[in-house]
Amino acid sequence: MSGAMDEAKVGVYVCHCGGNISDVVDVKAVAAELGKHPQVAISKEFAFMCSDAGQKLVIEDIKSGKINRVVVAACSPALHELTFRKALQRADLNPYLYEHVNIREQVSWVHKGDHDAATRKATSLTRAGVEKILRQDRLESIHVGAAKRVLIVGGGPAGLKAALDSAARGLKVTLVEKSGRLGGHLHEFDTVYPGGQSASELLGKLLSAVSANPAITVVLGAEVKTWDGFVGNFKAVLSTGDAVNAGAVIMATGYRHTAPSAGEYRFGKDDRVITLPALIEQMKAAPRGPLTRGGRAVRSVAFIHCVGSRQIEGVHAPQEDGKVNDYCSRVCCTAALHTINALKERQSDLAIYDLYRDIRTYGRGHEAIYEQASKNGVLFFRFTEEAQPEIRESSVVVKDVLTWNQEVELPADLVVLVTGVKPGEVAELTAMMKLPTGSDRFLQEAHPKLRPVEVANNGFFLAGACQAPMDLVESAAAAGAAASKVAAVLSKDFITLDPYVARVDAEKCTGCEACLPECAYTGALFMNGSKKAEVNAALCKGCGACVAVCEPRALDLAGWSLDQMEAMVDAMASEVAP
Amino acid sequence: MEHATSLGDKPPKILIITTIASSYTGANTVGQARAQYAPNTYILRVPDPVMFPEDFYLRCFDKGFAGIIIMSSGSDCPYEGAYGRLSARVGRTYLKMKEKGIPTTRLKLTTVCTVCKHAFLKEIDDMQNHLKEKAA
Numbered sequence: 001m002s003g004a005m006d007e008a009k010v011g012v013y014v015c016h017c018g019g020n021i022s023d024v025v026d027v028k029a030v031a032a033e034l035g036k037h038p039q040v041a042i043s044k045e046f047a048f049m050c051s052d053a054g055q056k057l058v059i060e061d062i063k064s065g066k067i068n069r070v071v072v073a074a075c076s077p078a079l080h081e082l083t084f085r086k087a088l089q090r091a092d093l094n095p096y097l098y099e100h101v102n103i104r105e106q107v108s109w110v111h112k113g114d115h116d117a118a119t120r121k122a123t124s125l126t127r128a129g130v131e132k133i134l135r136q137d138r139l140e141s142i143h144v145g146a147a148k149r150v151l152i153v154g155g156g157p158a159g160l161k162a163a164l165d166s167a168a169r170g171l172k173v174t175l176v177e178k179s180g181r182l183g184g185h186l187h188e189f190d191t192v193y194p195g196g197q198s199a200s201e202l203l204g205k206l207l208s209a210v211s212a213n214p215a216i217t218v219v220l221g222a223e224v225k226t227w228d229g230f231v232g233n234f235k236a237v238l239s240t241g242d243a244v245n246a247g248a249v250i251m252a253t254g255y256r257h258t259a260p261s262a263g264e265y266r267f268g269k270d271d272r273v274i275t276l277p278a279l280i281e282q283m284k285a286a287p288r289g290p291l292t293r294g295g296r297a298v299r300s301v302a303f304i305h306c307v308g309s310r311q312i313e314g315v316h317a318p319q320e321d322g323k324v325n326d327y328c329s330r331v332c333c334t335a336a337l338h339t340i341n342a343l344k345e346r347q348s349d350l351a352i353y354d355l356y357r358d359i360r361t362y363g364r365g366h367e368a369i370y371e372q373a374s375k376n377g378v379l380f381f382r383f384t385e386e387a388q389p390e391i392r393e394s395s396v397v398v399k400d401v402l403t404w405n406q407e408v409e410l411p412a413d414l415v416v417l418v419t420g421v422k423p424g425e426v427a428e429l430t431a432m433m434k435l436p437t438g439s440d441r442f443l444q445e446a447h448p449k450l451r452p453v454e455v456a457n458n459g460f461f462l463a464g465a466c467q468a469p470m471d472l473v474e475s476a477a478a479a480g481a482a483a484s485k486v487a488a489v490l491s492k493d494f495i496t497l498d499p500y501v502a503r504v505d506a507e508k509c510t511g512c513e514a515c516l517p518e519c520a521y522t523g524a525l526f527m528n529g530s531k532k533a534e535v536n537a538a539l540c541k542g543c544g545a546c547v548a549v550c551e552p553r554a555l556d557l558a559g560w561s562l563d564q565m566e567a568m569v570d571a572m573a574s575e576v577a578p
Numbered sequence: 579m580e581h582a583t584s585l586g587d588k589p590p591k592i593l594i595i596t597t598i599a600s601s602y603t604g605a606n607t608v609g610q611a612r613a614q615y616a617p618n619t620y621i622l623r624v625p626d627p628v629m630f631p632e633d634f635y636l637r638c639f640d641k642g643f644a645g646i647i648i649m650s651s652g653s654d655c656p657y658e659g660a661y662g663r664l665s666a667r668v669g670r671t672y673l674k675m676k677e678k679g680i681p682t683t684r685l686k687l688t689t690v691c692t693v694c695k696h697a698f699l700k701e702i703d704d705m706q707n708h709l710k711e712k713a714a
Contacts (some may be wrong), residue, residue, distance in 0.1 A: 105609030456656035543657035544629025
């Protein structure tokens, strides 16, 4: 693996990042110290390595033949590792002969008070980067064939939008919906915010477009029953017996409304107390005239926010899995205010009281909905989680924070609990597909900012509220992004994967099979006909579990070998004073 | 072989093993918040620490690291079953440390997520304090 070490000529580039690094780390000293390493041919510092000029520096040094491996000590690799890999490619150098050392987020920004120590640490870390890249092979990306079909799980608005966008990009789509109809929660609404469009018209357009598109196959009343394969070649069998071979998967499994716990705000005991979805359903069923309850006109309504959201352990009853929903459901504030405005439009003399802990009208145009509610004469009262409103015979009592905890009794013919959302029932499915979920039980993206609609598992993407509470606009945007990502992945006949997977040195392998029980991924690691361990690179996830138990070190993780890690540790442990 | 936490005039170095999916990003989050911690801490980025055999940790102690904090992804780990395997591996490492007379408190397995600023800093503080007490 390190056979190329003798001919290795490393270029080291230490970035100032403006002053972000160089105000704390003596970058000239770091570069000078690294320049003493026998296999470092060039060691420089530069103001902004990520700039065109900085990249050009690297490219020119490679093209001149002075260096054939590169270490850049700069910001986090999450930001610019790929930038420099591409620069190496442009210089016709294997892009994996590159190591990115983080001396900003993990040195200069966290050790401001000790410039000498920060400099010593930056030197050690950069030296560790050099030792790692000296032991790096010319890795090659892995190519696997790709089925040009995307499987979309969930036929709500996010699933429909993802299906249409995927089909528009030339992909075949199989859209699987558990229930007997497409449309999901969009069926529940009369109008949708922020534009106030008719939900049924919007849904009608989506359904017409889907049914008219020959590239989209809809399977209703179906669930994924068995699951196998890898990115480019997933194989699902549905409960209907249909088999699907897809190159990628978009999860659009949506959300469920939370239900108030038994007796919470007298829910279930007092028929004046209903949930927001129940009110919306009632308004949709009887779209005109005054609101009624039990045959009598409703003259006053109290809305209570944050029911089933932002719960506190010990205060609120836990959900079915024993955990409370401590997250904010985000969408319910605007949904409540949108509904309130619709109520006021049909019944202007209706007294409406809005009891909230915090109002979150965060989206484009949402604040206008809040303002409109205020103009419509809605009275707002703020309470704390310690002093929740009390439901009485014909009123609601609230300790109003806005008036220094004055206790206010409000008449209420109807009490509407503004309930939150939780993820759809997908535990079995995610266990089968081995998908990660967060502590809030929603499906988890690989990175909230850098890879917001991708799952860490290759080939899986997220659309809509399966990932987090989202409104229709956000769901549609996420669905569009997911479809776009899928199209990028499946745009070629093959898929390119990072080469960071386990690999076997057959000469060292003794055939002891100690590695086999360590591998959690069926088919990724197996014994071949020669009684040697063999890795299916497309199935291996690169966790390295097998590496740890291989005594003869026949198994290793490409790009993260034990030799490399030990050399890095040695460099970090050694004292290097600039 | 000497395994004392006191390393003469050298500061007691702490190796922090982080995961790409979680704790390495968590360490970046600490940096973005400009939270400060001692510079005798060295962060190693790996896909998952489950890749390390028991002897790797012993070797790190031999090379001069006074303490090792393994900041795993815990329940957020994207690799199936890896956390359980890692825990078992660390358990076996503790046995080897005992055999060699190395205090097991010098190796800590914990979980740090992408935004766990406080947990990240607390683990470092705890290890620093522990090493100071041992050295005193």
